[in-house]
Amino acid sequence: MRGVGIVMKVIWQGNIVDRMDVHVDIEDRGYQFGDGIYEVIRVYKGCLFTGKEHINRLYESASKVRLHIPYSFQQMVDMLTRLVKENELQNGSIYVQVTRGVSPRNHLFPPATVETILSAYTKEFSRPVETIYNGVKAKTVEDIRWLKCDVKSLNLLGNVLAKQSAYEAGCFEAIQHRIGMVTEGSASNIAIVVDGKVKTHPANHLILNGIVRQVMLQTCVSNHIQVDEAPFTLEDLMRADEIFMTSTTSEITPIVEVDGTIIGNGMPGPITKKLQSYYEEEIKKQCGSYCL
Numbered sequence: 001m002r003g004v005g006i007v008m009k010v011i012w013q014g015n016i017v018d019r020m021d022v023h024v025d026i027e028d029r030g031y032q033f034g035d036g037i038y039e040v041i042r043v044y045k046g047c048l049f050t051g052k053e054h055i056n057r058l059y060e061s062a063s064k065v066r067l068h069i070p071y072s073f074q075q076m077v078d079m080l081t082r083l084v085k086e087n088e089l090q091n092g093s094i095y096v097q098v099t100r101g102v103s104p105r106n107h108l109f110p111p112a113t114v115e116t117i118l119s120a121y122t123k124e125f126s127r128p129v130e131t132i133y134n135g136v137k138a139k140t141v142e143d144i145r146w147l148k149c150d151v152k153s154l155n156l157l158g159n160v161l162a163k164q165s166a167y168e169a170g171c172f173e174a175i176q177h178r179i180g181m182v183t184e185g186s187a188s189n190i191a192i193v194v195d196g197k198v199k200t201h202p203a204n205h206l207i208l209n210g211i212v213r214q215v216m217l218q219t220c221v222s223n224h225i226q227v228d229e230a231p232f233t234l235e236d237l238m239r240a241d242e243i244f245m246t247s248t249t250s251e252i253t254p255i256v257e258v259d260g261t262i263i264g265n266g267m268p269g270p271i272t273k274k275l276q277s278y279y280e281e282e283i284k285k286q287c288g289s290y291c292l
């Protein structure tokens with residue numbers, strides 16, 4: 001175990017190199033316009049959890065913003081797996097991003113000859129067991145983002161402002177809403193439980209279709225927990241029996257207080273706990289007997 005943080009080898013344009021040898025050009029479009037896309041993939045016991053789903057979503061995001069990734073799916077899998085091995089990463093994540101390349105600043109796409117820039121690094125950290133077991137507080141904020149939230153875009157200013165506002169209110173996550181309809185968290189999906197049924201925003205242009213969200217919904221179906229992928233209001237949120245957030249880094253984290261109001265009895269609820277245990281089973285199935 002090398003301690004928490006970014007480990008030294010990175011991927012830069014298809015090669016594994018030392019982090020210190022990488023220099024981002026000042027005219028990289030990711031840097032200047034946020035013109036690019038990214039993924040965060042979780043690694044447990046050295047194995048990419050739902051790696052295929054994340055890599056597929058990377059290609060989907062790229063295609064939605066007309067960005068070309070000059071590597072095949074298999075080349076991407078091989079590169080990322082090699083990076084994890086080289087960095088001896090056991091538990092943590094891979095961050096991978098693709099930008100529209102380096103070109104003199106101009107809003108128009110650069111000429112087709114300009115190469116996209118693919119980079120990736122790994123970060124070591126363990127599961128956030130304290131928040132998973134005790135839950136977190138959240139703050140509601142207006143969703144001020146663009147209308148392609150299904151794209152995992154580098155443009156995260158709306159998300160950054162939402163998260164900072166939650167943090168300054170002593171909360172862990174922001175719950176965003178558009179005119180009173182809950183969309184998603186600043187870096188997570190949000191679900192509520194009402195009368196034993198799990199409700200979450202449908203996967204459309206207003207949210208990122210989270211991979212943990214998808215795994216969670218599948219486990220609901222396999223375990224006969226009713227699901228409803230439908231929008232819900234701030235009133236539904238505040239009256240819910242349980243609330244939880246899902247994301248690659250937070251897994252399934254209970255939300256026990258919103259805007260100072262206690263949800264349920266202020267403790268992680270029974271359905272949330274069941275879903276957490278099904279999620280752990282999925283981790284074990286894919287990545288071996290990972291345990292806390």
Ligand code: PDD
Pocket residue numbers: 040159184185186187188189207208209210211212213246247248249
């Ligand atoms: N965020 N919605 C938003 C806006 C997100 O940024 C994320 C993930 C999710 C959950 O997606 P997934 O279950 O695939 O992680 C939903 C990542 C972790 C991040 O930006 O760090």
